[in-house]
Amino acid sequence: MITALVATLSVTGCSSNEANDSEPADANTANQTADESSNVASNDAVSAEKITVNTVKGDVEMPINPSPLVVYDMTLMQDLAALDVAVDGMPGGMLLDNLHSDTQPEPKSVGTVFEPDLEALNAMRPQAILVGSRMAEKYDELSSIAPTLDMSIDTANIYESSKQRLHDLGALFGKSDQAAKLQQNIDDLIDETNSLTEENKGTGLVVMVNGNKMSAYGDKSRYGFIHTVLGVPMADNQIADAPHGQPISFEYLQKANPDWLFVIDRSAAIGEDGIGAKAVLDNPLVAQTNAWNKQQVVYLSPDSYLAFGGYYQWMQDLTTIKGAFASAK
Numbered sequence: 001m002i003t004a005l006v007a008t009l010s011v012t013g014c015s016s017n018e019a020n021d022s023e024p025a026d027a028n029t030a031n032q033t034a035d036e037s038s039n040v041a042s043n044d045a046v047s048a049e050k051i052t053v054n055t056v057k058g059d060v061e062m063p064i065n066p067s068p069l070v071v072y073d074m075t076l077m078q079d080l081a082a083l084d085v086a087v088d089g090m091p092g093g094m095l096l097d098n099l100h101s102d103t104q105p106e107p108k109s110v111g112t113v114f115e116p117d118l119e120a121l122n123a124m125r126p127q128a129i130l131v132g133s134r135m136a137e138k139y140d141e142l143s144s145i146a147p148t149l150d151m152s153i154d155t156a157n158i159y160e161s162s163k164q165r166l167h168d169l170g171a172l173f174g175k176s177d178q179a180a181k182l183q184q185n186i187d188d189l190i191d192e193t194n195s196l197t198e199e200n201k202g203t204g205l206v207v208m209v210n211g212n213k214m215s216a217y218g219d220k221s222r223y224g225f226i227h228t229v230l231g232v233p234m235a236d237n238q239i240a241d242a243p244h245g246q247p248i249s250f251e252y253l254q255k256a257n258p259d260w261l262f263v264i265d266r267s268a269a270i271g272e273d274g275i276g277a278k279a280v281l282d283n284p285l286v287a288q289t290n291a292w293n294k295q296q297v298v299y300l301s302p303d304s305y306l307a308f309g310g311y312y313q314w315m316q317d318l319t320t321i322k323g324a325f326a327s328a329k
Helices: 025-041 076-083 118-126 133-143 155-172 174-195 250-256 278-279 313-324
Strands: 008-012 047-055 059-065 069-071 129-131 149-150 202-211 213-217 245-246 258-264 295-301
Touching: 008 245, 008 295, 047 155, 059 149, 059 155, 069 076, 076 155, 129 133, 133 149, 155 174, 174 313, 202 250, 202 278, 213 250, 258 278, 278 295
Parallel strands: 008 047, 069 129, 129 149, 202 258, 258 295
Antiparallel strands: 047 059, 202 213, 213 245
């Protein structure tokens, strides 16, 4: 018979400074501890009361299944929705429809993804507030209200970072088995997509279209998984690493001449009216590229901009890319 235990568990997450594929011994030890904590959290014979989560801001001790729960990051919302975790408060006016579990009660509005509603938060008295990149600058302000976890994704290493975050959320909410299944879904789709990208060698370029402006993104960006995970060679190895990408022109696209063009329509993603990415790219110079001539222009989901690294973003964009490479001529 197993004796019930009261344990403090430890989960290690990727911060913006943790972007290496190979982990030192102490990181391996921390991850092993996280794996052990996952097993404990899902074991009915064990009473696990608290968990220590390693966040961008350092270790935060949290109760298992903190409630009420407030979440300000769309990547985390997607993962929690997929895990069927109840969220009590989140920003209003969300543009994506996969940020909340259909089986859970509707969350209350607690501001926007950029500005919290402090009055609503104080009234809710949350036991935990989860934030990511867009709300991270409000960390100190939110921490004065409730324990706050900055679980921002490391965009320079988005696969490993998002994988760790999904693992962490599974442990924190006692759903490690479900988190592992979700990760397996992602990994299986990556393998299936890789089997096609390997057969269709050709360079790729990730471009964001924002009205009449364009920018390119390299392998250290939130879209770098196309190169680092799926193995599509970069059409330009000198793209500057910048949060909003490297500004480019139609002449640049003609010169770079990618075989594959991966496009993010920012205006459409944030619900702005105006000319769309397809119309902007319908240009004589773009028409001279291999990607345009071969009809190898792939439009990524709005999730790739708003919820990069989230479960549904991975599944949607991988499915789209897989389909494009499967039908390549």
